[in-house]
Amino acid sequence: MTIVPRTCERCGGEVPAERVEALPDTWVCVRCSREINGEFDVYVIPEQTGKAGSLKKNYGGYTTRKVRKPLRPAE
Ligand SMILES: [Zn+2]
Structure with a gap:
């Protein structure tokens, strides 16, 4: 698979192939x-395994959610 450079959505410059390879959704x-x-803003969300109102400890894991920041053109 060939990784090709991309055009930056903010400044119109080049996003190097190395960066695209490391961060495919950049x-x-x-x-x-x-x-x-x-x-991105990354949020960590604890997984809810217990019932609501239960005093049992939550041994669930965590999931992360990546949210892309709104892009404003460079000044
Ligand atoms: Zn840029």
């Missing part, structure tokens, strides 16, 4: 990602 280049403090 839309922005390294510089823009830094400027907006990361492309």
Whole structure:
């Protein structure tokens, strides 16, 4: 599989193939990602295994949810 560079959705610059390979769902280049403090907000959500109102300890794991930040054009 060939990884090809992408065009940054924020500044129109090039997203290097290395970055696309490491982060297949990225839309922005390294510089823009830094400027907006990361492309995604990551939330950690505990899995609910006990019944509601139960005092039993929750031994469930955690899931993470990645939410893409709204992209504003670079100034
Ligand atoms: Zn960019």
